[in-house]
Amino acid sequence: MKDIIFDHVLKAYGKNVVVKGLNLNICEGERLVLLGPSGCGKTTTLRMIAGLENITDGQLYMGGRIVNDIPSGKRNVSMVFQNYALFPHMTVEDNISYGLKVQKVDPREIEERSNAAISMLDLNGLEKRKPKELSGGQRQRVALARALVKRSDYFLLDEPLSNLDAQLRVHSRKELVKIHEMYHQTFVYVTHDQVEAMTMGHRIALMYDGILQTIDTPSNVYNRPANVYAARFIGAPSTNIIEANLNEGKLIMAGQHIVPPEVWIKKMKENGGDMFYFGIRPEHTKITTDYMDNALKGIVRYTEDYGNKVGVYFDINGKELISVCDNNVPATGERVYFVPDYSRIHLFDYKTENSIGYPEDLSKHNYGVVYELRGRLAGDRKFKAE
């Protein structure tokens, strides 16, 4: 079983704690994305798996054994670094085969694997070049090839696409998934780019301030964020989050009120308390200038044209909300009605900021699955959220 388990792992530099009490299970053969802003601890977490950072407290298991004190070279991992870390004085083919040569792998085997990797990553003709003679995209592919020929069980990637331009990135994303589908290593991928995370991961582990915020499939992270942070981080523009007070069946927000569906009121009562955070994604709202029932009223402050859609920033008693809609954009200064899609709202406990859950009646909706997990993964396992 080639899984990775973090058991109450803590990482601190002196007094500065960068990863706090991390409990994380990464399943064999999974593509797990560690997502988060700079400084959230995702790269440190990846480096702990690689053995490039010591673990201050807690246990790290790989394939069932504790690896805290096992050096990087003995953990059977490959890694692609953000700046590729190619050996600048060696040619492309030497770069790729160096690791295998050091391991005294049979030369014919080395040649076979190198050639396979070179073809697969479209590096033919570049074998004799040195890294400084390559473009950014080519260097990245060499880094991938070097990691690939190792045929290791664990494949770690530290923001490998962040130095590429947008077009290359899209292309590389597909290549990476292709590679994974060929060899089914356990992929752990670090990025700050949510589009990468959403398109590439079987599951996304969102981190902030050293703490794991949520870990779930992209679909669930989008449709059922586990906490306010997750709701805000995923999606652009950001989810609207408003403080709300439940009072006699009404949710009072920004000096106005709406009446949520009965099933939600029940859910809120179950949770207890009367203060909540109300969340709705801009793309799940509508704005009209005509009167709408059960809506919030506000004034348009600013609009952004995205080409196919328009982002409308408007003001409700000092609170700024965003809506993304198709056309018929109201002008700045106009009074509008803001209507949330009540089947897509989120509610979070005020104190813990955790989601209070979703009423079962809403599960009829098909949130879609970003990736279908084919049966090739052992036992057609479903990934459980931590």
Add this chain to the structure above:
Amino acid sequence: MKTELNSMKWHILVIIIVCILIIPVVFAVSNSFKTLADAFSNMFNIIPANPTLENYIHVFEKLPFLQITLNTFFIATIVTGFKIITSLLAAYAFVYFNFRGKNLLYFVLISTMFIPFTVIMIPNYLTISCMGFRDNLWGVILPQLSDALGIFLLRQSMRTIPRSLIEAAYLENASDFKIMKDIIIPLVKPALISTGIIFFINSWNEYVWPVLVLKSKENYTLSLALQMFISAEGGTEFTIAMAVSVMTMLIPLVLYIVFQKHIINTFAMSGIKG
């Protein structure tokens, strides 16, 4: 933990090397405060049993030591002052101006650092003789003035200043003097200080030119004064020699301890070609 044990044996290796390098200095200081008899009988005591200043007093009796120290100081100061100013100006010209043959000239100047002193020794001696500077401090000062090290180090340092700062100054029609005073000098200060100290220490320790040029004791520098105490076995004047050594080492060591970080960083950069 495995890594800690490994680390131990390397620490020991480094400490051995460090000891080899430092022990001579420690012994010198310690023995300079011992009487001759004490030094020979209790050689390995770092702290003298009966510390005495008699060696130091002897030095001042045997030699016009104060004068000698002042000579050394004077020479080092003049040499440093001249080289810093000229190097700063030259580096400025090389970095911020364009003229024909610039790179060639720079290359030629830098390559003079690889010319052994024996190649220029005789003519320089003849030159300063002509000027009447034999047995004169100026005869020691002048040959030390052609040193490309300053131009090299200061140029390296200036090249790290963001271009945009200088261009903004040009837009304001600032004079070279203003640019130098307000932008460049403040930003290259570490390199400037280090280079100045390096020049000073090198001149302080200079031995070749004093030995060629200076004859009378009043004109000696410290390196020459030291030489007087060298006899094959380190006989009767051994502890006095230690005292002179300590006094000679004093200023460079003090400068080094105060500016250690700067000096080491500047030297470290000299090996990285720009």
Add this chain to the structure above:
Amino acid sequence: MNRISLKKQNGDKGRAYLYILPSLLAFAIFMFWPLFRTIYLSFFDWNMIKPDKEFVGFENYIELFQNPLTYKILGNTGAYILILLVINFVVPYILSFVLSMMIKKGQNFYKGIIFLPSVISLVVGSILYMWILNPISGPLAIIAQVFGVTLPVWSKSEGLALVVLSLITSWKVFGYNFIVVLAGVTGVSQEVIEAAKIDDVPMHKVFWDIILPMSSATGLYVFIITIVQGLQYVFTPIKVVTQGGPNYASSNLIYHSYHEAFVLYRTGMSSAFSIITLILFILLLIIGFKFVEKGVYYEN
């Protein structure tokens, strides 16, 4: 460099020349003129005092190459170079590797102490080591006597004198070389080293295959200055301790050139020796660059 905004300066060239002038003046008088003068003098027979010099063409050079003493001196020079390189090039490299990879704590402290002797005068160094290595009454002799070993009188020994003088010089040179090499070694990208760690590359291979090639620019520089400056630094201990003896056994090209000029008063011979030394250095630089340049890796 933005040439456009700079070229617009009026009197561009004039000011530049003006700023370089003081330096250039010093160089002209005390470096370039003497260089040519020495070449000139090497074709004459003179003793620095006589008003007339006698032109002798290449005679000085011919005599130089026919004298067996020259070859002894050349051999010594080679020996000096070898010892200096081992102590001040090989050891600093290994030590830098150790300090940067194996030892995490106290790096600055070690750096500080190792560099310290470099600021101390070689005359002081000579005195200190003359005492420490004194075969009769020095500390090392005393320790050796405990083990029943007597130290040889190295200043009278043809081979040992050279070795000891190299050691004294190394005491001063080691620190500087070490700092420079360390900068080169630590300049190797951490990511590349980590990539090697992950591939389970053993330490000695990391040193040979990765660190050495990637710091080779610095390495080349240190290699060259160890020879060029090291040979010149040795002058001081030679002059102070053995004056080239016993029987020229500790003399090298540099010292002998001085010896010819200011002890034997043979200006022409001295100049010839100096020029030969210069040619040797130039050859060394050329070989260094050509041979190694292919393999040397520059960060650009």
